[in-house]
Amino acid sequence: METGNFFENEIISSNYKFNSFVVPFYDSNEIFSNKKSGYIDFYKNYLVLAFTSGKIIFVNKKKMYQNNFEFFEVKNNLKDNFFNQKIIWTGIKDIKVIGDFIYVSLTKEVKQGCYNTSLFKAELNTINLIFKEVFSPDECFEVAKQIQAFKYFNGAQSGGRIVNNDESIFLTLGDYNYWERVQKLDSFAGKILKLDIYSNEYEILSVGHRNPQGLYYLKEYNHLISTEHGPKGGDEINLIKINSSNIQNFGWPISSYGYHYDVVPLNSYVKKVAPLEKNHTKYGFIEPKKYFINSIGISEIIKNPFKKDSFLIASLKEMTLFDISFDNQFNFQRINEKININERIRDLGFDNENNCVFLYGETSPKLLLMCKK
Secondary structure (H helix, E strand, O other): OEEOOEEEOOOOOOOEEEEEEEOOOOOOOOHHHOOOOEEEEEEOOEEEEEEOOOOEEEEEHHHHOOOOOEEEEEEEOOOOOOOOOOOOOOOEEEEEEEOOEEEEEEEEEEEOOEEEEEEEEEEOOOOEEOOEEEEOOOOOEEOOOEEOOEEOOOOOOOEEEEEEOOOEEEEEEOOOOOHHHHOOOOOOOOEEEEEEOOOOOEEEEEEOOOOEEEEEEEOOOOEEEEEEOOOEOOEEEEEEEOOOOOOEEOOOOOEOOOEOOOOOOOOHHHHHHOOOEOOOHHHOOOOOOEEEOOOOOEEEEEEOOOOOOEEEEEEOOOOEEEEEEEOOOOOEEEEEEEEEOOOOEEEEEEEOOOOEEEEEEOOOOEEEEEEEO
């Protein structure tokens, strides 16, 4: 068991108190594996933290409430078998503990220079996690793809969020900047999938996504609420009906409230395939429940455990935790509070045993513990 550092945090909020702990991401023996991004979930008395690099640690959750940080690393077979550490955007994209198993999504190199977002699982233990592939699309996205001298591929747009209910696992897949595939049902680009938790058979729930970075299961409605990165502006919050008789379409890259980055040539191809129209309904798509004109770098979303009809939304670019309210039809009402965390917030998790929220901030990186005052 190793120990880390605890810090009193100077985050100002009228409703919540915060403590923070610096986490041990650095490895002097594997310089390429020092990636600060990470994802969290809970298993028994532990908080499980998986870094994008493939390093996984178990943290004594009880000790954190006593302002102590005790952890140990658990071996696994991910980084030596499934992705190239030397490429900055490769690695773990989310984790989810389901029963006695831990699931991870990651950017898998299917063949040289060609990647997709795949799902793996391992039986939980505290010694060595042996991951096996659960689902991998029969499609990959080539790094070398270009359009008229414009580099097209973007490995950071991979999606990878995982949530579940009793029967199914839900997985978000980014578009890797392959715009022309997003609206096609024979491609996995820009989709949200529903996978049977036992057979791993899948169906497409929704299309028209760019890079869904947050996902939450609304048990009382049997819906998903998702967040996704727009391009230059236009980050979205979307509501997805799990039992819809139709595949739902959220419009990307035909419709978006964002704009192309300045490096994108506005040639005839781009205007045809990705016009980014400033309306969804007009073109037969579902409007977002909320969009941000200026990007906040939207990330994970969870229901606010301390307030009815409210959600907590993490941001990377703004380094802010948003408290946002919707009405009972999920129409946006207001931003109740913006809490400056001073960290790029990659993940959120609610500890229902102790009624507090954990945040993963990847700037330092830190784990932050947020409890009601």
